[in-house]
Amino acid sequence: MQPYGEFEPARPAPLTEKVVEVAAIPVRQEEAGADYEVTLQSLNQWQLAWRKFKKHRLALIGLGILTCLLATAFVGPIVLPYDFASIPVPDQIVYQGRPPGLGHLFGETGGLQRDVLTLVVNGARLSLIIGFSSMMIGVFIGTIVGAIAGFLGGFLDNALMRIVDVMLSLPLLFVILVASRFFGNGSALLLILIFGFFSWMGVARLVRSLFLSLREQEFVEAARAVGVGNMRTIFRHILPNAVSPIVIVASLIMAGNIISEAFVSFLGFGVDSSTPTWGNILSNALTFIPLGNWWWPFFAGLAIILTVLSVNFIGDGLRDALDPRSRA
Amino acid sequence: MTKYIIRRVIQAIPVLFGITVVVYAILLAAPGGPVQRFANNPRVTDTQRLAFIHRWGLDQPIPVQYCRWMGICNPDKDGLATFVSDQGLPNFLPTFLGGGDNGVLHGDLGVSIDTGQVVSDRIMASLLPTIILAGTALIVWVTFAILLGTLAALRPYSLFDQVLTIFTYVGFAMPTFWLGIMLIYTFSGPGLNILPAGGMTSPRISPPFGTNDYWAWFSAQPIKAILDLGRHLILPVTTLVVISIAGDSRFVRGSMMETLHMDYVRTAKAKGLKARTVTFKHAFRNAMLPFITNVALELPLLFTGAIVTETIFSWPGIGRLTIQSTNQFDYPMLMGILLIAAVATVFANLLADIAYAVVDPRIKY
Numbered sequence: 001m002q003p004y005g006e007f008e009p010a011r012p013a014p015l016t017e018k019v020v021e022v023a024a025i026p027v028r029q030e031e032a033g034a035d036y037e038v039t040l041q042s043l044n045q046w047q048l049a050w051r052k053f054k055k056h057r058l059a060l061i062g063l064g065i066l067t068c069l070l071a072t073a074f075v076g077p078i079v080l081p082y083d084f085a086s087i088p089v090p091d092q093i094v095y096q097g098r099p100p101g102l103g104h105l106f107g108e109t110g111g112l113q114r115d116v117l118t119l120v121v122n123g124a125r126l127s128l129i130i131g132f133s134s135m136m137i138g139v140f141i142g143t144i145v146g147a148i149a150g151f152l153g154g155f156l157d158n159a160l161m162r163i164v165d166v167m168l169s170l171p172l173l174f175v176i177l178v179a180s181r182f183f184g185n186g187s188a189l190l191l192i193l194i195f196g197f198f199s200w201m202g203v204a205r206l207v208r209s210l211f212l213s214l215r216e217q218e219f220v221e222a223a224r225a226v227g228v229g230n231m232r233t234i235f236r237h238i239l240p241n242a243v244s245p246i247v248i249v250a251s252l253i254m255a256g257n258i259i260s261e262a263f264v265s266f267l268g269f270g271v272d273s274s275t276p277t278w279g280n281i282l283s284n285a286l287t288f289i290p291l292g293n294w295w296w297p298f299f300a301g302l303a304i305i306l307t308v309l310s311v312n313f314i315g316d317g318l319r320d321a322l323d324p325r326s327r328a
Numbered sequence: 329m330t331k332y333i334i335r336r337v338i339q340a341i342p343v344l345f346g347i348t349v350v351v352y353a354i355l356l357a358a359p360g361g362p363v364q365r366f367a368n369n370p371r372v373t374d375t376q377r378l379a380f381i382h383r384w385g386l387d388q389p390i391p392v393q394y395c396r397w398m399g400i401c402n403p404d405k406d407g408l409a410t411f412v413s414d415q416g417l418p419n420f421l422p423t424f425l426g427g428g429d430n431g432v433l434h435g436d437l438g439v440s441i442d443t444g445q446v447v448s449d450r451i452m453a454s455l456l457p458t459i460i461l462a463g464t465a466l467i468v469w470v471t472f473a474i475l476l477g478t479l480a481a482l483r484p485y486s487l488f489d490q491v492l493t494i495f496t497y498v499g500f501a502m503p504t505f506w507l508g509i510m511l512i513y514t515f516s517g518p519g520l521n522i523l524p525a526g527g528m529t530s531p532r533i534s535p536p537f538g539t540n541d542y543w544a545w546f547s548a549q550p551i552k553a554i555l556d557l558g559r560h561l562i563l564p565v566t567t568l569v570v571i572s573i574a575g576d577s578r579f580v581r582g583s584m585m586e587t588l589h590m591d592y593v594r595t596a597k598a599k600g601l602k603a604r605t606v607t608f609k610h611a612f613r614n615a616m617l618p619f620i621t622n623v624a625l626e627l628p629l630l631f632t633g634a635i636v637t638e639t640i641f642s643w644p645g646i647g648r649l650t651i652q653s654t655n656q657f658d659y660p661m662l663m664g665i666l667l668i669a670a671v672a673t674v675f676a677n678l679l680a681d682i683a684y685a686v687v688d689p690r691i692k693y
Contacts, residue, residue, distance in 0.1 A: 162346075165343065165346075166343055166346035166347060166350060167350070169343050169346075169347060169670070169673065169674075170347055170350065170351070170670075171628055171631060171632055171666070171669050171670070171673070172632075173632040173635070174631070174632060174635065174650065174665075174666065174669065175350075175351060175354065175666075177635070177650075177654060178351070178354065178355065178654055178662055179354050181654045181655070181657070182354060182355060182358035182364070182657065183354075183358050183359070255501070259501075259503050262503050262505075262506075263503065263504075263505065263636060266503075266505050266636070267635070267636065267639060267651060267654075268655075269654065282503075282505065282506060282509065285509070286509065286640075289509055289512055289513050289517065290512075290516070290517060290518070290525065291518070292513075292517055292518040292519070294510070294513045294517070297506065297509045297510070297513075298510065300506075301502075301503065301506030301509070301510070304501070304502075304503055304506065305498065305501045305502050305503075305506075306501075308500075308501035309497060309498065309501040312497065312500065312501060313497075
């Protein structure tokens with residue numbers, strides 16, 4: 001008779017698995033001497049900025065909209081079934097155009113019966129390219145002028161800043177309009193150059209003021225002390241510290257240039273009127289408004305508003321994210 | 329104060345000079361220059377083209393042309409003699425002192441290469457419609473900006489304030505001309521045809537604006553004439569002011585909020601004054617100080633805004649003249665318009681400074 005035989009507790013089967021785990025843990029405990037680990041993840045400036053940027057809800061929405069717009073601008077023309085330069089079938093022409101419907105989501109234009117969605121999507125490409133590249137040119141010229149003026153100072157600084165003063169007191173839209181007519185010839189490239197040439201002044205002033213304060217700081221003195229040349233000091237040591245304000249101003253310039261392009265094209269002095277840009281679409285639609293065609297200009301304008309709004313929001317977000325004084 | 333004004337005017341001269349140099353260079357350095365206006369006209373022969381170039385002095389070096397346009401050079405002479413007037417004295421002197429009588433310095437803006445009209449006459453004729461449009465716009469703009477901004481500042485973060493914020497963002501992003509087009513569709517399209525789509529007068533009841541007939545009709549039936557003009561003003565003025573109102577109501581709100589948190593406002597409240605008195609007598613006046621400067625600085629926007637607004641609404645003013653002249657490469661006209669606009673801008677800025685000194689006794693010049 002086995003005493004307490006029936007009371008002998010059954011061996012718990014799962015124990016074997018636990019043993020394995022327990023066997024694994026002591027190894028770590030021996031190493032670290034603690035039962036938890038601390039990982040120190042270091043974030044660089046841009047990761048920090050992104051973390052702050054993400055907290056700005058409108059800026060995130062803006063970034064999303066702008067990404068979608070960019071995607072449609074470059075992929076849309078391939079996907080959409082219509083051609084922006086299509087020739088209408090003579091017996092199917094409705095002169096004032098067809099309102100939005102299932103076949104044509106944004107309706108059809110008057111006259112040549114083109115699909116408004118296709119036009120707006122194709123126009124987006126050129127409008128965004130013009131806005132972006134002219135902004136890049138403006139920022140490039142402005143940064144170089146501002147850097148030279150702020151770093152070297154003296155006579156050169158004075159001369160450059162007087163030029164900036166004069167350029168800033170020009171009625172800019174008037175001059176851009178006239179320059180587009182006299183130089184533009186309906187070419188997008190020339191238009192980009194013209195817009196770029198008239199959008200550097202703000203950047204130059206900003207960069208100059210940044211350089212004036214940065215060039216007095218110790219790290220610049222240190223760079224000089226070890227014999228770094230002027231050019232290298234400007235571009236390798238000072239400029240990276242001035243990037244964030246420049247990025248913010250750049251977003252504003254881009255928004256402004258997109259509207260300016262629409263303005264100039266609308267008045268008939270922009271890109272050749274058979275090429276779709278948002279301004280051209282509005283300009284071509286003008287005569288069909290009294291016939292009741294609202295959808296033709298409406299969607300092009302909506303595209304402009306959406307783009308400029310999202311660029312402005314992104315600018316707001318960047319301001320919050322890149323300003324070291326705002327801690328998020 | 330007088331000394332300050334004189335100093336400001338003298339300071340403005342080099343800037344004005346610079347502006348004219350830049351724009352003159354743009355207009356005449358363009359490849360082809362003003363002869364481009366014949367680019368698409370096959371009936372203009374090369375001989376005619378050359379004759380045109382010679383007649384307008386376009387074959388001269390650009391600095392010489394600019395010098396003649398300014399009135400420093402005498403257009404009838406060549407070489408170094410250009411600096412000497414017919415009387416044998418320096419050409420830039422005033423006419424009664426023996427100088428020439430051409431160029432901006434002598435009050436002569438030249439002749440349009442498109443229509444042959446005297447530039448200053450043509451600009452004068454277009455000035456009144458633009459002043460009517462821009463003046464009305466200015467009044468509407470300032471009134472609404474102050475009204476909306478103050479209301480938003482009194483109830484910050486309320487529903488009204490948030491709606492205004494959205495309006496500000498959208499207004500900033502909206503192209504003026506698109507708004508104009510949509511307004512035309514809404515109010516004078518086929519659906520709701522209640523407002524005129526363009527022009528300054530109704531052709532059925534009134535003679536064209538600016539003619540002698542018009543002024544005769546105006547003096548005969550002033551009320552009817554003003555009402556008619558007002559009806560034509562509604563859409564263009566709305567188009568012109570929305571952006572400015574969007575920006576400036578925000579500006580007024582910020583300025584008002586800041587003032588409402590000042591110590592003296594709290595003191596005024598603490599000594600038992602009515603909320604209304606505190607807001608409108610103590611805070612409001614001081615909050616308006618920066619706004620005055622802001623309005624004066626934004627006045628040039630009315631000019632660029634007028635270019636497109638007048639085109640959409642076929643308003644016979646400076647803006648439409650600008651477009652016509654740009655279309656025709658009419659550089660004397662464009663230079664005249666630019667000069668007027670630049671001088672107006674300088675004076676607007678000066679006026680802002682003076683107004684600021686008048687309303688704010690702390691400022692001394």
